[in-house]
Amino acid sequence: xxRKVLVANRGEIAVRIFQTLKEMGIATVAVYSDPDADAVHxxxxxxxxxxxxxxxxxxxxxxxxILQAAARCGADAIHPGYGFLSENASFADACEQxxxxxxxxxxxxxxxxxxxxxxxxIMQAAGVPTLxxxxxxxxxxxxLNKKADAIGFPLLVKAASGGGGKGMRLVRDASELALAIExxxxxxxKAFGDARMFLEKxxxxxxxxxxxxxxxxxxxxxxxxxxxxxxxxxxxxxxxxTPSVALTPALRARMAQAAVDAASTVGYQNAxxxxxxxxxxxxxYFLEMNTRLxxxxxxxxxxxxxxxxxxxxxxxxxxxxxxxxATLRQTGHAIECRIxxxxxxxxFRPDSGRVVVYEPPRGPGVRLDSGIRQGSEVSIYYxxxxxxxxxxxLDRPAALxxxxxxxxxxxxxxxxxxxxxxxxxxxxxxxxRGEINTEFxxxxxxxxxxxxxxxxxxxAALVASLLIQEDGTGRGSAQKPKxxxxxxxxxxxxxPWSNA
Amino acid sequence: MSARTFVWTLGPNSVTVTxxxxxxxxxVRIGERxxxxxxxxxxxxxxxxxxxxxxxxxxxxxxxxxxYLWLNGFYYELMPAGPRGATVSSEPTQQMTxxxxxxxxxxxxxxxxxxxxxxxxVIMESMKMESVLRxxxxxxxxxxKCKPGDVVEMGSVLVxxxx
Numbered sequence: 026x027x028r029k030v031l032v033a034n035r036g037e038i039a040v041r042i043f044q045t046l047k048e049m050g051i052a053t054v055a056v057y058s059d060p061d062a063d064a065v066h067x068x069x070x071x072x073x074x075x076x077x078x079x080x081x082x083x084x085x086x087x088x089x090x091i092l093q094a095a096a097r098c099g100a101d102a103i104h105p106g107y108g109f110l111s112e113n114a115s116f117a118d119a120c121e122q123x124x125x126x127x128x129x130x131x132x133x134x135x136x137x138x139x140x141x142x143x144x145x146x147i148m149q150a151a152g153v154p155t156l157x158x159x160x161x162x163x164x165x166x167x168x169l170n171k172k173a174d175a176i177g178f179p180l181l182v183k184a185a186s187g188g189g190g191k192g193m194r195l196v197r198d199a200s201e202l203a204l205a206i207e208x209x210x211x212x213x214x215k216a217f218g219d220a221r222m223f224l225e226k227x228x229x230x231x232x233x234x235x236x237x238x239x240x241x242x243x244x245x246x247x248x249x250x251x252x253x254x255x256x257x258x259x260x261x262x263x264x265x266x267t268p269s270v271a272l273t274p275a276l277r278a279r280m281a282q283a284a285v286d287a288a289s290t291v292g293y294q295n296a297x298x299x300x301x302x303x304x305x306x307x308x309x310y311f312l313e314m315n316t317r318l319x320x321x322x323x324x325x326x327x328x329x330x331x332x333x334x335x336x337x338x339x340x341x342x343x344x345x346x347x348x349x350x351a352t353l354r355q356t357g358h359a360i361e362c363r364i365x366x367x368x369x370x371x372x373f374r375p376d377s378g379r380v381v382v383y384e385p386p387r388g389p390g391v392r393l394d395s396g397i398r399q400g401s402e403v404s405i406y407y408x409x410x411x412x413x414x415x416x417x418x419l420d421r422p423a424a425l426x427x428x429x430x431x432x433x434x435x436x437x438x439x440x441x442x443x444x445x446x447x448x449x450x451x452x453x454x455x456x457x458r459g460e461i462n463t464e465f466x467x468x469x470x471x472x473x474x475x476x477x478x479x480x481x482x483x484x485a486a487l488v489a490s491l492l493i494q495e496d497g498t499g500r501g502s503a504q505k506p507k508x509x510x511x512x513x514x515x516x517x518x519x520x521p522w523s524n525a
Numbered sequence: 526m527s528a529r530t531f532v533w534t535l536g537p538n539s540v541t542v543t544x545x546x547x548x549x550x551x552x553v554r555i556g557e558r559x560x561x562x563x564x565x566x567x568x569x570x571x572x573x574x575x576x577x578x579x580x581x582x583x584x585x586x587x588x589x590x591x592x593y594l595w596l597n598g599f600y601y602e603l604m605p606a607g608p609r610g611a612t613v614s615s616e617p618t619q620q621m622t623x624x625x626x627x628x629x630x631x632x633x634x635x636x637x638x639x640x641x642x643x644x645x646x647v648i649m650e651s652m653k654m655e656s657v658l659r660x661x662x663x664x665x666x667x668x669x670k671c672k673p674g675d676v677v678e679m680g681s682v683l684v685x686x687x688x
Contacts, residue, residue, distance in 0.1 A: 375651075376679065377626040378679070382570050382584045382585075382586060384584065405676065433598035434598070439586055442600075479599070483542075484576055484597075485603060486533040486535070486555065487553050488574055488596055491562075492585055492592065492594075
């Protein structure tokens with residue numbers, strides 16, 4: 026039995042894992058870098074151990090320091106969260122060799138699925154639909170263009186170890202192919218230390234639909250339905266929902282079966298995600314398998330009622346799946362928005378600084394997984410995601426209305442955020458109709474415009490004038506401000522207040 | 526108290542506000558229209574205002590001279606317009622600030638150096654992207670406020686130039 030878990034991660038996901046561990050009566054251990062000494066995750070666990078250093082490489086990616094911390098505190102298991110070491114097979118191996126349970130799939134599975142060429146071959150052999158692809162190393166240089174023509178343009182140049190859009194190029198014409206391969210190889214070599222490339226057929230305006238799967242040591246595999254993750258920026262998801270409006274019951278059943286086949290063929294254990302590209306004609310293709318708990322797992326929890334972290338712990342300590350395919354249901358509709366410290370109007374440039382004001386949304390059907398609080402310092406060293414806002418309602422229109430309301434209540438000041446931008450997407454008529462694909466943001470640039478409907482530059486200018494007791498001509502006002510009621514937070518004294 | 530005028534820049538728009546009364550209560554003219562206002566509560570970074578008969582909650586903070594305001598569900602960035610905002614480049618000294626948070630990679634000038642317009646002053650790195658901070662006009666380097674390896678916030682003064 027697992028009694029004490031070290032979470033080798035930070036931010037909202039570390040906090041979220043601690044919450045379930047506490048519900049299960051399992052002791053919690055945080056690790057933290059120097060900039061995270063006062064972070065929310067550091068103060069949430071029963072114990073916190075310092076990983077001396079600042080950068081991710083010195084701290085959350087440092088296998089030796091993390092294993093030392095685990096030995097020091099007597100943890101019997103490590104949860105890697107997502108990102109950092111979560112898909113690092115050497116880390117999973119090192120945990121096992123150190124006598125620790127790695128809460129995730131077997132190291133061998135991580136290794137096989139982490140290689141995009143290898144994973145494609147495995148899936149092809151298992152009868153899971155994959156896109157026509159070609160390993161460049163297998164082709165003589167003078168044959169490349171002919172073979173590329175056979176796949177057909179446009180096509181994608183992709184890195185075998187790729188991820189997050191790095192080492193990937195879209196090529197629309199044969200004349201651009203050689204240059205694209207060269208440049209993608211350079212990028213992949215730098216980012217992953219692996220310059221192997223393959224060519225893959227490119228599907229225009231696809232949807233990104235993934236299936237949550239789960240396996241145990243006895244060989245049971247279950248799926249927990251899909252997540253539609255088509256709204257992306259820089260090849261990263263920012264809005265996810267379930268169910269997907271694009272799936273009919275028949276298509277859902279076929280995709281779910283393919284996902285279960287994919288997991289079964291590698292003897293998958295613990296939580297995983299099978300990602301598919303869904304074309305507008307309803308054909309779908311295996312994209313990759315994420316061998317970890319996914320960022321967007323909360324929406325699956327909201328529609329199924331299952332706690333995926335609890336299931337991960339159960340499976341990791343050798344228990345059978347508690348998920349029974351006969352009783353699993355998708356109830357209602359859930360949406361998640363990723364809240365980032367970034368400026369959408371400046372190509373999503375990340376920002377850092379102190380969170381001066383933090384007022385999270387609350388109320389029926391609202392779930393917030395947050396790694397920050399008022400006063401938090403958001404540093405430049407890690408991913409700029411601050412929180413995940415998820416809502417649940419009985420149907421999609423009600424969930425959209427709820428997400429709009431929750432985003433409208435969410436106040437983060439002190440650094441740039443994407444809250445208003447996310448609301449612009451949520452209320453866009455095409456999004457409301459469910460007409461989405463991975464190119465949504467570039468085909469609907471109006472979501473980047475400021476001055477959304479209902480805003481008032483006049484009222485804002487009035488309030489700013491009252492706050493800044495100095496006039497626009499540069500002469501300071503003679504009168505000092507005399508606040509009417511000076512309190513740190515007047516809302517608690519005003520009683521119930523409703524938005525007009 | 527006499528009327529006071531404020532001019533704000535919000536993105537591409539400019540809004541002129543003329544206030545009469547006290548900072549807590551009075552009337553305001555914006556464009557062709559008049560409104561009554563009353564501050565009902567005010568905290569360190571928050572408050573409640575009534576404009577005509579509508580109550581609006583607000584939160585705010587300031588970075589340099591820009592006001593970041595959340596008002597009734599919407600975010601606003603307001604820059605004071607007018608002489609103080611517009612005359613920076615004609616002042617005898619000019620502060621060159623970091624355009625984003627990041628790390629200083631290289632300082633390409635030394636104190637006392639003459640620089641010409643567009644000459645690189647500082648090279649910064651943020652989120653693995655490099656950017657070059659250049660001299661906006663001819664001048665000389667009065668002071669250098671950073672060194673390679675420094676981690677700086679957006680708006681931090683890196684170099685001071687003088688005409």
